[in-house]
Amino acid sequence: MNEKETILIIDDELPIRRLLEITLSASGYKVIHSPTGREGLIDAATHHPSLIILDLGLPDADGKDVLKKLREWFFKPVIILSVRDSEDEIIAALDNGANDYLTKPFRSGELLARIRATIRSSEKKKDEPVLEFGTLSIDMLNHIVKKKDETLKLTSTEFSLLNLLAKNQGRVLTHQYILKEVWGYGYIEQTQYLRVFVAQLRKKIEDNPSKPKLLITESGIGYRFGE
Amino acid sequence: MSEVPKIKQISFLTFISKVNHYILSIIVIGLTVLFCLPLSGSQGYHLVSFILLFVVSVLATFMGIGPILLASALSSLVWNFFFIPPHYTFHIESTEDILMFGMFFTIALVNGVLTTRVRKQERLARSREERTNALFQLTKELSKASGTGEILHVATREIKKHFAVDPSFILQDGNKNLSSFDHVQKAGQLLSQSDFLMAKWVFEYSQKAGKFTNTLSANEHTCYPLKGSRLNPGILITEHTRPLSGDKNIFWDTFLTQISSSLEREFLEELAKKARFLDESDRLYKTLFNSISHELRIPVSTILGASDTLLNGDHSENTRSALYNEILTASVRLNRLIGNLLNMSRLESGQLSVRLDWYDINDLVNKVTEDLKDELKPFTLVVAVPEDMPLVWIDFGLMEQVLYNLLYNACQHAPATSNIRLNICHKNKELMIEILDRGPGFSEEALKNVFKKFFRVEISKSGGLGLGLSIVKGFIEAHKGSVSVENRKDRGARFMIRIPSELMNEKIVT
Numbered sequence: 001m002n003e004k005e006t007i008l009i010i011d012d013e014l015p016i017r018r019l020l021e022i023t024l025s026a027s028g029y030k031v032i033h034s035p036t037g038r039e040g041l042i043d044a045a046t047h048h049p050s051l052i053i054l055d056l057g058l059p060d061a062d063g064k065d066v067l068k069k070l071r072e073w074f075f076k077p078v079i080i081l082s083v084r085d086s087e088d089e090i091i092a093a094l095d096n097g098a099n100d101y102l103t104k105p106f107r108s109g110e111l112l113a114r115i116r117a118t119i120r121s122s123e124k125k126k127d128e129p130v131l132e133f134g135t136l137s138i139d140m141l142n143h144i145v146k147k148k149d150e151t152l153k154l155t156s157t158e159f160s161l162l163n164l165l166a167k168n169q170g171r172v173l174t175h176q177y178i179l180k181e182v183w184g185y186g187y188i189e190q191t192q193y194l195r196v197f198v199a200q201l202r203k204k205i206e207d208n209p210s211k212p213k214l215l216i217t218e219s220g221i222g223y224r225f226g227e
Numbered sequence: 228m229s230e231v232p233k234i235k236q237i238s239f240l241t242f243i244s245k246v247n248h249y250i251l252s253i254i255v256i257g258l259t260v261l262f263c264l265p266l267s268g269s270q271g272y273h274l275v276s277f278i279l280l281f282v283v284s285v286l287a288t289f290m291g292i293g294p295i296l297l298a299s300a301l302s303s304l305v306w307n308f309f310f311i312p313p314h315y316t317f318h319i320e321s322t323e324d325i326l327m328f329g330m331f332f333t334i335a336l337v338n339g340v341l342t343t344r345v346r347k348q349e350r351l352a353r354s355r356e357e358r359t360n361a362l363f364q365l366t367k368e369l370s371k372a373s374g375t376g377e378i379l380h381v382a383t384r385e386i387k388k389h390f391a392v393d394p395s396f397i398l399q400d401g402n403k404n405l406s407s408f409d410h411v412q413k414a415g416q417l418l419s420q421s422d423f424l425m426a427k428w429v430f431e432y433s434q435k436a437g438k439f440t441n442t443l444s445a446n447e448h449t450c451y452p453l454k455g456s457r458l459n460p461g462i463l464i465t466e467h468t469r470p471l472s473g474d475k476n477i478f479w480d481t482f483l484t485q486i487s488s489s490l491e492r493e494f495l496e497e498l499a500k501k502a503r504f505l506d507e508s509d510r511l512y513k514t515l516f517n518s519i520s521h522e523l524r525i526p527v528s529t530i531l532g533a534s535d536t537l538l539n540g541d542h543s544e545n546t547r548s549a550l551y552n553e554i555l556t557a558s559v560r561l562n563r564l565i566g567n568l569l570n571m572s573r574l575e576s577g578q579l580s581v582r583l584d585w586y587d588i589n590d591l592v593n594k595v596t597e598d599l600k601d602e603l604k605p606f607t608l609v610v611a612v613p614e615d616m617p618l619v620w621i622d623f624g625l626m627e628q629v630l631y632n633l634l635y636n637a638c639q640h641a642p643a644t645s646n647i648r649l650n651i652c653h654k655n656k657e658l659m660i661e662i663l664d665r666g667p668g669f670s671e672e673a674l675k676n677v678f679k680k681f682f683r684v685e686i687s688k689s690g691g692l693g694l695g696l697s698i699v700k701g702f703i704e705a706h707k708g709s710v711s712v713e714n715r716k717d718r719g720a721r722f723m724i725r726i727p728s729e730l731m732n733e734k735i736v737t
Contacts, residue, residue, distance in 0.1 A: 087582075087624070105562055192585035192731055195618050199587050210589060210610075217590040220582075220623045 005119065008049035009033040010040035010066065011081060012059050016104075020053065023108045029115075037061035044074055051119055054098070056082045056089050064092055071097040077118040081106075087220045091174050094221065099171045101221070117227075121170035131166050133214060133227050136205055138166050145205070152204050157182065161197055162205070165215065165225040174222040198223065248294040252286055256301050260309055272310035276331050279306055283335045287342035295339035303332040358478050361389050365482060369489040378493060382486045386465075390479065396453075397426050398461035398490070401497070405430050405461065418448075422464060425450050429462050439470040451483055455491030514681045518692050522564055526557035533557075567694045570628060571680070574701040581625065581705045585618040585731065588651055588658070595630045602635060605643040611650045619658045619728045625702040632695040633662045633722050640666030641719070653728065658708075660724040668714040677712055 007029045009020050017033045024031045032047050034040040037058045044052060052070065056063030067078060080093045080101040090101045099118050102111055129141040135148045143159055145152045154162065160182045165173065175194055179187045187193060198217075202209040216224045259282050263275045279302040287295050307317055311324050319325050368381045379396050386394050395418070397405050405427055418426075425443050429436050429450040436442040437449035450464045463483065471479050533550040536542070542550070573579045592610055596603060637647045645665035652659050669677060669684065676682045678700040683693035703710045708726030715721050 105558075192618055195585055195587045195590075199589070211593065217587075217594065219590070219594050219627060 004028065004030040005050040006030045006032065006047055007115070008040065008043055008047060008052045010037065010043075010052065010058065011055035012036065012057070013055070016055075016081075019108070020111075023112070024115075027112055035059075037063070037066040040066060041069055044070060050076055051115060052076070052078045054078055054080055056080060056086070056093060064089070064096055067093055067096050067098060077122045079111075079114060079118060090221055091176070094172055094174050095177060100224075101172060117170045124169070131169075133166070133169070133225075136214065138162065147205060154201075154204065158197060158201050158204070162201060165223060169225045169227065172218050172222055172224045178222065194223075248290045249297055252290065252294045252298040253301060255282060255286060256298055256305060259302075260305050264309065272306070272312075273327075275310045276306055276327070280331070280335055280338065284338050284342060287339040288346070290343070292340060292343050295343055296336070299332065299335035299339050302335055303328060306331060358389075361385070361478075362481060362485065365485050369485060372489070375490060375493050378486070378489050382489075386482065389482070390471075392465045392467060394463050394465040396461055396463055397423075397430075399430070399459070401494070403458075418464065421446065422448055422450075426462050426464055430459065433459060437464075439467055453483060453487040453490060455487050455494075458491060458494060460487060460490035460494055511680070518681060519568070522692055523561070526561040526564075529557035530554050530561075564692065566628075567632075567692060567698060570698045570702075571694050574698065574705075579625075579701070579705055581622045583620050583622055583706075586621055586623050586626075588612060588616055588619050591621075591623065591626055591630060592649065592651070594627055595634060598631060599634055599638065602638040603647070606638065606641060606645060606647045608634075609646055609648045611648070613652055616651065617653055617730050619653065619726075621658070621706060621726065621728065622702075625705060629699045629702050629724070630660070630662075632699050636695060637662060637664035637666065637720075640664065642666070653730075656727060656729055658724075658726045658728040660726075662722040662724075663715060663719060665719040668718065668720045669712065674712060674714070678710070 005028075007024055009017055009024075009031065011017050011020070011033070012035050014035075017035070021031045021033060032043055032049065034043045037060050040052075040054070040058075043049075052074070054063055054067060054070075058066065063080070063082075067080075070078065077099040078097065080090060080098045081104060082090055082093075082101060083104050090103075094101065099122070100114050102114060129139060131138045131140065137146045139145070140163060145154055145159065145162065161178070164178060164181050175191050176188050179190060179194060183190070183193060198215055199209075202212050202215050205214055206212050212226075214226055216226045218224055256279070259279060263278055266275060283295070283298050283302055286298050290298075304317070307319065307328055308315060311319055311328065313320065319328060365381075365385045368385065369378060372378045372381050375398065379398075382396070383394055386392065399405055425436050425446055425448070428443070429452050433452040433454055434442065435449065435451045437446040438444060439449055448464050448466050450462055452462055453460045463486075533553045537547060537550050589612060592612065596608060596610075634647070634649070641647055641664040646663075647665075648661070648663040650659075650661040650663070673682075673684050677684075677696050680697045681693040682697075700710055703724055703726065706726045708724060710722065710724045712720060712722050
């Protein structure tokens with residue numbers, strides 16, 4: 001890494017902050033950390049980090065509110081840290097503009113992988129007409145999807161779904177968000193549509209549909225487009 | 228107030244009917260004499276005597292002793308007056324006739340009295356039988372009744388039926404205190420404060436009191452203690468319109484004894500249940516603390532020891548990486564332990580919310596096999612899901628835990644390189660998941676207990692709290708499904724999960 005990327009950690013637990021600082025510094029990132037939401041917002045404004053790791057359980061403010069305030073002007077990736085079994089919180093945070101989430105306890109290898117993927121995909125130019133993922137290429141302009149140079153036959157809904165996920169590669173999209181974007185507001189509760197179409201799409205684009213690498217399920221939350 | 232004239236009316240009616248019997252006997256004897264008068268000349272007076280004796284016997288079948296005495300005396304007199312020569316006098320000429328007259332009177336009398344006595348005996352026997360039946364009925368109903376509420380209901384109904392009084396019961400609360408006064412008012416019975424004080428006295432001294440008794444007889448109600456052999460369940464309070472006579476009193480006491488012993492049985496059962504429950508929860512607490520502290524200490528000591536070694540002293544690359552690995556394994560184990568404890572407490576608190584939605588079962592399998600990647604490495608996992616497997620209506624998070632625990636268990640017990648099978652299908656509106664391994668299976672004893680909290684098989688090398696399978700059971704039951712286990716014919720265990728899951732109503736066209 002030529003230029004050190006700055007990562008801001010907003011978490012009230014000192015051991016976690018310390019561990020993250022050691023791990024991230026060792027991987028070549030510059031680390032700043034703040035124990036409260038208020039200080040976090042100030043640090044974000046003064047240091048312009050490339051990525052923020054935000055704990056949802058902060059002492060002075062609800063993590064979701066901090067995220068909302070951040071998202072008024074901060075457009076770089078935010079990764080949510082949360083305790084297990086708070087799916088509602090995670091979904092709300094993702095819908096409020098978080099890019100990804102991790103539940104505590106997590107493995108630092110996993111965290112580093114997520115950070116790298118998130119930063120990379122946020123830097124990727126999204127206005128290119130053709131997106132390429134390994135052997136898969138998606139031509140947004142002409143609605144042509146090719147796998148190993150073979151054109152795939154996709155229905156228009158399948159294409160919209162693939163398009164939406166691919167454009168947001170690396171980012172976790174919630175069920176509700178995908179349903180709203182692809183099918184419309186009236187379908188926001190109809191998860192079964194999503195399941196059927198995802199299964200269908202996997203059969204067409206994945207090398208091994210039972211071990212998907214592109215359309216990744218985030219259990220109970222949504223889907224993410226891998227690589 | 229309305230009861231008093233009613234009683235008078237009743238006795239007046241009996242009086243009338245008694246007088247009627249006297250008059251009736253006179254009329255019947257008179258009519259018989261009239262009927263027999265023409266016979267006196269031709270057939271002789273002996274036949275008449277037989278007819279009169281017959282009539283007196285018939286009268287005896289339904290009349291009391293008084294009218295029968297009257298009928299016997301009257302018939303002998305009229306026989307003498309109208310039929311024994313010389314006619315129309317009470318004078319008897321022949322010695323034979325005097326003897327006949329005497330015998331006639333005696334036979335009429337004995338006949339009448341005996342018949343009456345037989346009738347009385349029969350009436351007594353019948354009422355005794357009725358009481359025996361009533362008692363039998365009561366015993367039967369009481370033994371069928373479960374719970375104090377039902378016993379009181381049966382007791383009240385039977386007492387009403389056989390004694391025509393409306394009783395109310397005040398029971399003790401288990402600590403030898405009568406339940407509160409308000410409680411009785413709620414039952415629709417308006418008892419005065421003095422009634423309640425009397426009830427307390429009766430309960431304390433186990434003696435009846437109130438109206439028609441020797442104690443507190445000015446009270447409107449009568450109060451009886453319900454006495455058991457080991458504890459006294461409470462008291463009965465009621466309002467008698469007249470005192471209970473001799474055998475009716477015995478009948479009443481027998482009734483109360485039956486009710487008391489049923490109530491006592493119920494009380495004792497309740498006490499035993501409480502004791503059992505306390506014992507059980509005490510045992511659970513002990514097991515929980517013992518096994519938690521034991522299970523927590525193992526990974527914590529590993530982490531402590533390994534990190535200490537790493538910090539103090541120079542070690543080769545190999546040693547260091549081995550120590551790091553130990554720390555990682557211990558942390559994962561600790562994390563799984565905490566996860567299971569959290570899940571158990573979610574189940575125990577009854578706060579488990581099931582968030583059902585349509586899911587692709589393949590996603591579930593992928594997620595779990597990915598999480599158990601390392602554990603599954605020594606085995607061949609064979610997953611069978613039909614090509615046309617429909618979406619299923621489940622809680623993903625809970626089912627993830629279920630499948631995780633079952634597969635994890637299989638990994639712990641199966642010999643390396645053996646097959647672990649996971650068969651999934653949808654049949655008869657049910658999602659069926661089958662997990663088969665080639666481990667040692669379970670003993671008879673273990674088969675019965677594997678789903679119980681803190682149960683662990685003896686040879687368990689994995690340690691653990693013995694919570695995994697009870698969490699599986701709890702989560703499956705939260706889906707209104709069932710889980711069972713059996714040994715496979717050749718070797719290994721087979722877990723079978725069934726969860727009701729309807730098919731989607733609509734067909735989604737892709």
